Amino acid sequence: MTSNLLSLPRDQRLAGRTAIVTGSSSGIGEAIAHVLAASGAHVVVHGRDVGRAEAVAAAITGGGGAASVVTGDLAASPAAAREFAGRAAEALGGRVDVLVNNAGIFPIGPTPDLSDDDVAALLATNVRVPHDLVGALAPAMVERGSGVVVNITSWMAHVGTPNVGLYPATKAALEHLTRAWAAEFGPRGVRVNAVAPGATLTPGNESASDILRAMTAVAPAGEPGRPIDIAHAVRFLASDEAAYIHGQVLSVDGGIVAARIG
DSSP: OOOOGGGGOOOTTTOOOOOEETOOOOHHHHHHHHHHHHHEEEEEESSSSSSHHHHHHHHHHHHOOEEEEEOOGGGOOHHHHHHHHHHHHHTTTTOEEEEEOOOOOOOOGGGGGGGGGHHHHHHHHIIIIHHHHHHHHHHHHHTTTOOOEEEEGGGGGGGGOOOHHHHHHHHHHHHHHHHHHHHHHHGTTEEEOOOOOOSSSOGGGGGGGHHHHHTTTSSOOOOOOOOOHHHHHHHHSGGGGGTTTSEEEESSSTTTTTOOOO
């Protein structure tokens, strides 16, 4: 965890609201959990490693926020994802206002070399799990007439890259689901949008930091993104400030898709 997550300014723009952030025991998800909690939300921290999830929740509560831990392997089966949704809702007092579908995996390699297990895991984690969670949690949001879903996709969904085929395809699928869910649930009070991070430096990819810096050197920002940059965008979409935004993909990528400086 970076020190800036421990010294976030606090406000009340999400006071009284609850949020689930999948894959929030590290990296981008951890930052999202901290930022939502700093704005008053009670956050469920999720991961497969209980110790790491508990450490994130302890840091949030130690800073004056509200956090609960609900762990589980969401990709194990549709039943596992739905069971998690039930446990998370219970931990939040029976009401989920915000669902952030952040959990994802990114095995890459030449298409002929991608193993069957990797293909199955990519499709399950990056597409099926968000679908299962929205299916489990959106009906209660619809019944109340309010709720927010934010899907975390990727800048790579917007470009073709050799030897990285299926991972971006799963994120492109999630972007389509974002638009479809906006059409399905928006008229009944549930806003659905997405954030597409650029090349973001996290504790999990520090070994590739030189590659990320070279990749982003030609973008307007000129450097990799930070998890907190993504978290701030998620908070905006979760807040009332974004009340008129439906079905959009907000690119937080330093301009890597839209522009080149060299």
